[in-house]
Amino acid sequence: MDFNDSPEEAAYREKARAWLAENAAAHRAQFGELKPNTPEHMAAAKAWQATKAAAGYACITWPAAIGGGGGTPIQSVIFGQEEGKAGLGYGYFTIGLGMCVPTVMAFSNTETKQRFVSPAVKGEEIWCQLFSEPAGGSDVAALRTRAVKDGDEWVINGQKVWTTGAHYCDYGILLTRTDPDVPKHKGLTMFWIDMKDAAVECRPIHQMSGGREFNEVYFTDLRVKDSQRLGEVGDGWKVALVTLMNERLAVGGSSGPNYREIMSLARELTGSTGPAIKDNAFREKLADWYVQSEGLKFTRFRTMTALSRGQTPGPESSIGKIIAANQMQELANTAVEMEDQYGILVDPDQAPAEAAFQQSLMWAPGLRIAGGTDEILKNIIAERVLGLPGDVRVDKDVAFKDMPTGR
């Protein structure tokens, strides 16, 4: 039991480090420090993705013939670690390359693949995933966006919600209802669409955190060719499962302050019986957070070990988001309460740690829902890991149009 790279892994890491040292410096010299979610930041991200693609460091596990690196999963993990250490993690491509483009590759013809895969790998085009709807979140198969066949085309009307990056994406994969007369899972069909089409309208969602990172996307008589269909008519659920298989890996990690930051805060603040860091109730919580955080870190090491041994990782990584999201919420709230009356302030110029805890507090509810709610993730662990039965499906044999909707 150790944490060392195998000789091959060490050699790869050394190579990746050397490459990053040279290219990250050049990249920084060109673009400098930029604010996320600005056009300049996006331009820098695209340039970095192109640089990586040219060197075989974009989509490391994909074949070189389609623009990937022709490498192994453990190499991909190693490069990700080194890229993170170099401070160069751009998130814009994660959903497209992690979920959407693999779906396109699995279910489209050669011509479509040739058209889209390479530009996506190079960061020239960005993809989004259009599944969730106001009436279908956890139960995404209850979606209502309608696609109706019209000659060689389909006409699409409806609304998606919580689409990450829809406003800057070029293309998307869209799950629609093509047959409301059959049970919900059987009447779905997947398409790829052009997000810049005039019939597609993105409206940012004003989140409770104050930010606008997600979108509602409206389709009004959007016309797509039948050749844009991914998979067979009525097979959309099967196609969607291929996409979703990768979702938990893509959403996985969380940012925001952790046990180290709250420890620093507690050192500076005064509690009711002395320094806040000396408060026993706080120290117990701190110990629990440390144990959870380290537990997740070492669980990732176990996953890496399986990859390193050429094995399929076990299901243990499924615990990640439940723990991270709930800890974020509890830790943020403890910090805010520790600040006492001052905790109500959210101005980064006034609140301790530049208001990181207040921001975390307001972001955490979203993290507990995004990419599988706590409840859905527990169902997944119960059903797929522990082998317990699925829920009773009262809508299993009911035509979609006859399903109770509550309104």
Added chain:
Amino acid sequence: MDFDFSDDQKFLKDEARKFLDGRCGPAVVRGVLDHADRAFDKDLWAAVAEQGWLGACIPEAYNGLGLGRVELCAIAEELGRAVAPIPFASTVYVLAEGIMAFGSEAQKSAVLPRIAAGELIGCLATSEGPGVITASSLTTRVENGKLTGVKIPVTDGDVADMALVLASEGGKPALFLVDLKADGVSRETLKSLDPTRSVAKLTFDGVAAERVGEAGQGLETVQAILDRAAVLLAFEQLGGADKCLEMAKDYALGRYAFGRVIAGYQAIKHKLADMYVKNEVARSNAYYGAWALNVDAPELPIAASAARIAASDAFWFASKESIQVHGGMGFTWDVDCHLYYRRSRQLSLVAGAPRVWKERLVSQLEQKNAA
């Protein structure tokens, strides 16, 4: 990255499980549970000695197998899963590990070969009453090499041949090796929350005692021994927690209520998912502890604390919620749930309760940050 048991270690673990399935079934555990006069299962103890487990980490020079600590962790996990009713932890994790780490050459020669041969049971005597023991609360003392005082409770104290005893000498705590067969030792068997592991009150009246480790460093020496034991105990706790999850799952899959198996209800599914999450957090922390123990890393105090906290939490949660899933059946003497509920308490209390370890963890983190 190689952060898991190796194939050889997995093989050892599988063999240990098969061995314990055959030699340490519920009937064996209940044999000790239901008979107040049985402190442990002597046949199982002899068989475990025969397997070489008692001397697994004892160097070959002292007639042990000279294996690494990760191998011992694998065995510990299986012993915990089987709620083995034997003084393994007291003898191996505490006495053998303690003497290997702090004993003189003479002490090693006197103790280790006998442990490896299954001829010597050990125990650790620190507690003197309710609450945490400190330098100022310590009343047991050694004067002119003679130990006097009362230790209560001492796990396996009624059957042990030798004890490591915390006592003050010249006003400062130190650790002593004491032959419990010597004159001046009296023992009283006590009732325990977990009757599958015995506890006793030991009274010392001028008993010969040999110091282990430095003078005046008793608390530090005990803590260093407990750091090592905590990792091994964490694997026992993990084994128990995994077994609780399995038992609850199997029961839920076979029990019908309201026309279907209860394993299909989300209240049950989510409870079992919560157990799984805690067990995996415990496993990952325990693995880190195993690494630190095996290479004697400077991170051991932090790694051991985290392993103990996570494993205590996981086993407590799994053992109590497994009873809940079993419903009324789980509350009966005849169903095995309570064996694990009892053992989860025994393992969480025997080397200092989780609260103490949480404080130890945080003070270590403070020191690390200050450094």
